[in-house]
Structure formats: structure tokens, C-alpha cells
Amino acid sequence: YSKNPIFLPCHKDDTTIDTALLLWSRVISHTELSKKIISxxxxxxxxxxxxxxxxxxGTKLSFSTAYHPQTNGLAERIIQTLEDMIRRFCAYGLESKDSDGFTHD
Structure with missing residues (x-):
């Protein structure tokens, strides 16, 4: 579970409370929470x-090193893949089966 990202739509100006509510309603309440989260x-x-x-x-919150993206290489690659998927999605005008969120395997 811990290495399967979950992508959810959000807004650039979401607050901490907005982000926490989104995380709770769409992820935590439906799955087991990881013991450690790197952000x-x-x-x-x-x-x-x-x-x-x-x-x-009851989770340990750790942070990646600032200005050192290699520390979080897996996340950086996943973000690049997500950006590519969104670019293709927009370019071809595909319809989403589930616009609330999706996972990447």
C-alpha cells in the first residue's frame, strides 16, 4: 500500500484544513494509514x-530534504508520470471513468 500513490483533484489555494479533510474523506477513512509518511x-x-x-x-511525519529532489526520487518519477498522463488525457479529450481520483500502478 505505501508505495501506491493516490491522486485526488484539489485546488492550488487549498488550505491545510482543506487538504486534511480531503485526505480523511478520500483516503484515511477507506484504507489503513501508513505508519510513516514522507512529504x-x-x-x-x-x-x-x-x-x-x-x-x-499515530503516524510518523518525515520531510524530504529541501532543494534536493533526489531524496524523493520515486515520488518525483510518479509526479512526472502523472503529468504525462494528464497531458495525454487533455490532448485526446478522453472521458474519465472516475474523476474523483485514480491510482497509478
Whole structure:
């Protein structure tokens, strides 16, 4: 489970609370939460609220090294793949079977 990314639609200006609610409603409430989560240093993921939520969930929250994308190479490759998939999706005007989210194998 821990290496299977889940992609969910969100907005650039979502707050920490918006992100936490999305994570809870679409992921945590339907799956088993990983014991350790590695995240980038986006302010939404470094806030006091986010830290408290992870303490409540019982997960260890770790951050990748700033300005060193090699630390999180797998995530970087997955993001590149997602960008390619979205580009193709938009270019060919394909219809989504499930626009709420999808996984990458």
C-alpha cells in the first residue's frame, strides 16, 4: 500500500484544513494509514495542525530534504508520470471513468 500513490483533484489555494479533510474523506477513512509518511515541505504539510493530525493518527511525519529532489526520487518519477498522463488525457479529450481520483500502478 505505501508505495501506491493516490491522486485526488484539489485546488492550488487549498488550505491545510482543506487538504486534511480531503485526505480523511478520500483516503484515511477507506484504507489503513501508513505508519510513516514522507512529504515535501509545502506549508500545508509543515503546519501545526498537520503535525497534530499525524500525532492523532499515530503516524510518523518525515520531510524530504529541501532543494534536493533526489531524496524523493520515486515520488518525483510518479509526479512526472502523472503529468504525462494528464497531458495525454487533455490532448485526446478522453472521458474519465472516475474523476474523483485514480491510482497509478
Amino acid at each position: 515535501d515541505r509545502d506549508p500545508r504539510f509543515t503546519s501545526e495542525l498537520w503535525t497534530k493530525l499525524h500525532r492523532l493518527f
